[in-house]
Amino acid sequence: MTIRLVLAGCGNMGYAMLSGWLKSGKLPPAAVFVVEPNDDLRKRAEALxxxxxADAAAIPADAVPGLVVIAVKPQVIRDVTAAYKRFGDGRTTFVSIAAGTPVATFEAILGHRAPIVRCMPNTPAAIGKGMMVVFSNPLVSDDARRFVADLLSASGEVATIDDESLMDAVTAVSGSGPAYIFHFIEALTLAAEKAGLPTQTAKLLAMQTVYGAASLAAESGEEPGLLRQQVTSPNGTTAAALAVLMGEERLTKLITEAVEAARLRSIELGK
Known part of the structure; x- marks a missing residue:
């Protein structure tokens, strides 16, 4: 079978995405060629x-993949990408999931004929609940855009931006965002323990409450503000708690400061 996709890097994110593509039937295993120098990581790709x-030189000489997906750490992106320069003639679309690496970096390495898609995923993609945001250079065809979006949809929701500079904000919100939620679960668990609940019960209450609330917000179609109001009885327990969180816009200001700090750091890392 013709190689349709080359996956460069099969670490946690690369493997999660590959598994999603195969399980969903979007690609048959024989259409994918994985380049991964680590023996253990390469073997799990072979098991699929x-x-x-181990090296891009092993890709069959006559192969012209529709996509090359670069799924390696930003620190090695230049060296890894250079190994695929032979596919930079315009027939192959490159997709990068390397945080903070602009399209211009790939154009400088691959040449200015290469169609390039920059994608910012997040860790829930590992269970098919991710948020993927993509930006494409003008050389990416409509067919390639649709194919990439379809593949990424196996890992969660997909959104498109037309201004690459917004990728720093994307990184700060959905890229780093899961860590904010994990910390909120930690904080809610600790508060539950201080209120007298046993540790395991506190963990369960915190995690399931966040999961259930997020699921309700996603599936109900209602605005989060309305859902909040529906839980809040006048002068009730929820109102007492929200007076602390929303008084002087405390939580909104804190989250806004956190997102801005992440956005600025993303800009610094991209220089």
Whole structure:
């Protein structure tokens, strides 16, 4: 079978995305070739039925993949991408999930004929609940855009931006955002323990409450503000708690400061 996609890097995110593509039937294993120097990581790709090698030089000489997905850490992105320069003639679309690496970096390495898609995923993509945001350079065809969006949808929701500079804000909100939620679960768990609940019960209450609330917000179609109001009885327990969180816009200001700090750091890392 013709190689349709080359996956460069099969670490946690790369493997999660690959698994999603195969399980959803969006790609057959024989259509994917994985390049991964780590023996253990390469073997798990092979266990899924994909072709695999430790080096890009092992990709068949006559292969012209529709996509090359670069799923390696930003620190090694230049060296890794250079190995795929032979596919930079315009027939292959490149997709990068490397945080903070602009399209211009890939254009400088691959040449200015290469169609490039920059994607910012987040860790819930590992369970098919991720948020993927993409930006494409003008050389990416409509068919390639649709194919990339369809593949990424196996890992969660997909959104598109037309201004690459907004990727720093994307990174600060959805890229780093899961860590904010995890910390909120930690804080709610600790508060539950201080209120007298046993540790395991506190953990369960905190985690399931966040999960259930997020699921309700996603599935109800209602605005979060309205859902909040529906839980809040006048002068009740929820109102007492929200007076602390919303008084002087405390939580809103704190989250806004956190997102801005992450956005500015993303800009610094991209220089």
């Amino acid at each position: 039925g994909c072709g695999a090698a």
